[in-house]
Amino acid sequence: MDEWVVGEGRVISLEARPAQSNFWSIASPLLALAITVVIGALIFAAMGKDPIRGLGVFFWEPIKSTYALSELAVKATPLILIALGLAVCFRSNVWNIGAEGQYLIGALFGGGVALTADANTGGWIVVAILVAGVIGGMLWAGLVALLRDRFNANEILVSLMLVYVATYLLTYMVYGPWKDPQGFNFPQSKTFEKATQIPRLIDGLRMNIGLIIALASAALLWVFLFRTFRGYQLQVGGIAPAAARYAGFSSRGALWTALLISGGAAGLAGALEVAGPIGQLTPYVPAGYGFAAIIVAFVGRLHPVGIVFAAILMSMFYIGGELAQSRLGMPKSLTGVFQGLLLFALLACDTLVAYRLRVRT
Amino acid sequence: MNEFALLLAATLNAGTVLAIAALGLLINEKAGIVNLGAEGIMLCAAIAGFAAVVHTGNDWVGFLAGAGAGALLASIFGVLVIWLNTNQYATGLALSLFGVGFSAFAGVKYVQEKLPERPNFAIPLLSDIPLVGTAIFKQHPIVYFTVLLAVGIVWFLYRTRSGLVLRSVGESPESAHALGYPVRRIRLLAVVVGGALCGVAGAYLSIIYTPLWVEGMVAGKGWIALALTTFATWRPARVLLGAYLFGGVTMLQFALQSRGVEISEQLLSMLPYVATIVVLALISRNPAWIRVNMPASLGRPFYPNA
Numbered sequence: 001m002d003e004w005v006v007g008e009g010r011v012i013s014l015e016a017r018p019a020q021s022n023f024w025s026i027a028s029p030l031l032a033l034a035i036t037v038v039i040g041a042l043i044f045a046a047m048g049k050d051p052i053r054g055l056g057v058f059f060w061e062p063i064k065s066t067y068a069l070s071e072l073a074v075k076a077t078p079l080i081l082i083a084l085g086l087a088v089c090f091r092s093n094v095w096n097i098g099a100e101g102q103y104l105i106g107a108l109f110g111g112g113v114a115l116t117a118d119a120n121t122g123g124w125i126v127v128a129i130l131v132a133g134v135i136g137g138m139l140w141a142g143l144v145a146l147l148r149d150r151f152n153a154n155e156i157l158v159s160l161m162l163v164y165v166a167t168y169l170l171t172y173m174v175y176g177p178w179k180d181p182q183g184f185n186f187p188q189s190k191t192f193e194k195a196t197q198i199p200r201l202i203d204g205l206r207m208n209i210g211l212i213i214a215l216a217s218a219a220l221l222w223v224f225l226f227r228t229f230r231g232y233q234l235q236v237g238g239i240a241p242a243a244a245r246y247a248g249f250s251s252r253g254a255l256w257t258a259l260l261i262s263g264g265a266a267g268l269a270g271a272l273e274v275a276g277p278i279g280q281l282t283p284y285v286p287a288g289y290g291f292a293a294i295i296v297a298f299v300g301r302l303h304p305v306g307i308v309f310a311a312i313l314m315s316m317f318y319i320g321g322e323l324a325q326s327r328l329g330m331p332k333s334l335t336g337v338f339q340g341l342l343l344f345a346l347l348a349c350d351t352l353v354a355y356r357l358r359v360r361t
Numbered sequence: 362m363n364e365f366a367l368l369l370a371a372t373l374n375a376g377t378v379l380a381i382a383a384l385g386l387l388i389n390e391k392a393g394i395v396n397l398g399a400e401g402i403m404l405c406a407a408i409a410g411f412a413a414v415v416h417t418g419n420d421w422v423g424f425l426a427g428a429g430a431g432a433l434l435a436s437i438f439g440v441l442v443i444w445l446n447t448n449q450y451a452t453g454l455a456l457s458l459f460g461v462g463f464s465a466f467a468g469v470k471y472v473q474e475k476l477p478e479r480p481n482f483a484i485p486l487l488s489d490i491p492l493v494g495t496a497i498f499k500q501h502p503i504v505y506f507t508v509l510l511a512v513g514i515v516w517f518l519y520r521t522r523s524g525l526v527l528r529s530v531g532e533s534p535e536s537a538h539a540l541g542y543p544v545r546r547i548r549l550l551a552v553v554v555g556g557a558l559c560g561v562a563g564a565y566l567s568i569i570y571t572p573l574w575v576e577g578m579v580a581g582k583g584w585i586a587l588a589l590t591t592f593a594t595w596r597p598a599r600v601l602l603g604a605y606l607f608g609g610v611t612m613l614q615f616a617l618q619s620r621g622v623e624i625s626e627q628l629l630s631m632l633p634y635v636a637t638i639v640v641l642a643l644i645s646r647n648p649a650w651i652r653v654n655m656p657a658s659l660g661r662p663f664y665p666n667a
Binding site for chain 2: 014095097147151152153154156157158160161162164165168169171172175176291294295298331333334335336337338339340341343344347348350351354
């Protein structure tokens with residue numbers, strides 16, 4: 001038993017709960033958010049900025065107009081898609097942390113298809129772009145599964161190393177074979193044809209059908225996880241590998257399923273991004289969505305509904321960081337600080353799901 | 362110096378960064394803790410060390426700052442995973458993500474800064490040996506410290522009682538606990554020492570190796586260092602060897618470029634990462650071999666009263 005003496009003979013101890021607390025599994029992300037907000041306010045104050053204005057940039061500005069909400073959705077879309085895939089992985093105890101790489105290869109494959117379009121190409125090309133993205137992401141994640149399955153190589157390290165490889169592959173393509181000949185030697189592909197543009201939901205706003213795809217995927221994942229036998233098998237393997245083996249559930253099958261689903265989802269997100277808001281391939285496609293989605297998955301409790309909310313929150317962090325730079329003259333990397341803090345705080349608060357704090361005198 | 366000597370010197374230099382970090386992580390892992398936060402620790406230590414040198418002009422203050430930053434971050438990680446039993450992978454990942462963001466945030470003001478020229482650290486006599494002399498004996502003192510560190514860790518782990526206790530905590534914390542050893546405190550100590558070493562590695566990167574501050578400059582070296590402990594099947598001497606080997610791979614791209622090999626710079630830059638994947642796959646191919654060498658309780662939480 002852990003005990004901390006806190007003066008006047010009082011003792012604080014952690015006591016294991018008989019069962020996990022349902023209350024705290026919902027309350028813990030909220031408490032973590034509160035802690036992040038308080039630390040954030042302290043950071044603003046320490047840098048001589050008005051904390052209220054600073055927090056306003058993060059939590060009010062991104063939701064105050066239709067335009068702002070559309071931008072919020074643009075950033076939330078890839079986060080939702082990638083995090084949904086990661087939730088399958090983490091629930092099956094497969095530690096895929098290289099979603100950023102799978103996202104980039106999806107963007108590369110989707111972008112490759114988009115580049116074949118010319119002025120006469122029809123709108124069907126969008127479907128081909130998205131399918132190519134899914135295939136690209138699956139290939140990249142499949143490589144991780146193959147190395148884990150055949151060579152027992154640690155999936156954490158392999159998936160992460162592949163992020164660097166994917167990044168260099170992207171820069172190679174935009175500096176070399178796919179560089180726009182009329183691009184004044186800038187390392188970027190030519191701008192995609194109009195036909196490749198992912199259809200937008202409302203005229204004049206960047207929000208596109210990717211959002212609908214992401215939300216539909218969340219519903220689909222809910223069905224897969226909680227209403228199919230395969231989803232059940234995966235999760236048993238994650239929680240109790242020995243029980244899964246005894247029941248005859250294939251752990252190799254689970255590994256491949258989890259990685260292919262998450263790779264496909266990340267690849268789809270990548271294709272949606274290049275053919276949507278970006279509209280060409282540049283070295284700036286990597287925006288860290290693959291890593292932020294890990295936080296989204298955990299903060300969203302690996303649950304489809306939670307992930308949608310967590311992705312919106314993370315999207316606020318992204319937009320808030322950009323606004324903090326332009327409005328308050330603070331570094332954009334504030335986003336990363338807040339993201340990291342949130343995950344740290346969440347992990348600490350999650351202790352309360354399994355333990356209760358007891359104060360005795 | 363001719364081309365070979367230059368390459369050898371550069372290899373040693375690059376290998377040193379990996380070696381210090383990997384030796385630190387080895388100490389963690391011998392005590393049963395995997396710290397996926399190495400990348401973030403190294404980044405924060407790199408900026409802490411760099412800033413300290415910019416303000417004081419003294420390299421050693423910089424290394425101290427790097428080690429301090431590493432120890433501080435590692436102790437937060439340690440308290441979370443050891444006392445609050447948070448998942449080691451997730452917590453390490455949190456540390457890496459935080460470190461990437463925080464170092465970029467804290468480093469904005471230092472992007473344009475340059476460090477003063479520093480004197481040569483030639484060892485008399487030895488550095489006059491032709492060819493290898495200039496390459497091996499004209500390095501920063503930390504390069505030699507790294508070799509001593511590896512020897513010291515071998516001696517500590519396999520020749521001292523404390524080393525035996527540390528290993529027992531990584532193999533079977535339950536037994537160590539039953540014998541009355543403070544498992545959690547030992548694990549925390551190992552995590553803090555490991556973090557401090559990762560911090561020194563990060564500081565070496567920004568103070569000596571580059572020497573500049575660039576956002577994200579660790580560029581996966583923390584992750585490669587993590588892979589190195591597996592390559593080395595958790596033996597300190599092999600960690601050192603592996604680190605120099607990978608230092609060599611990192612330098613290979615520059616050697617190939619200078620020889621005018623017609624491969625694009627971007628494809629060559631993939632080399633260290635591809636090599637890590639290939640070696641990891643080859644070494645891990647035999648699960649029994651890994652299981653025999655790996656600390657038995659690596660990555661598993663320990664509950665004192667379970």
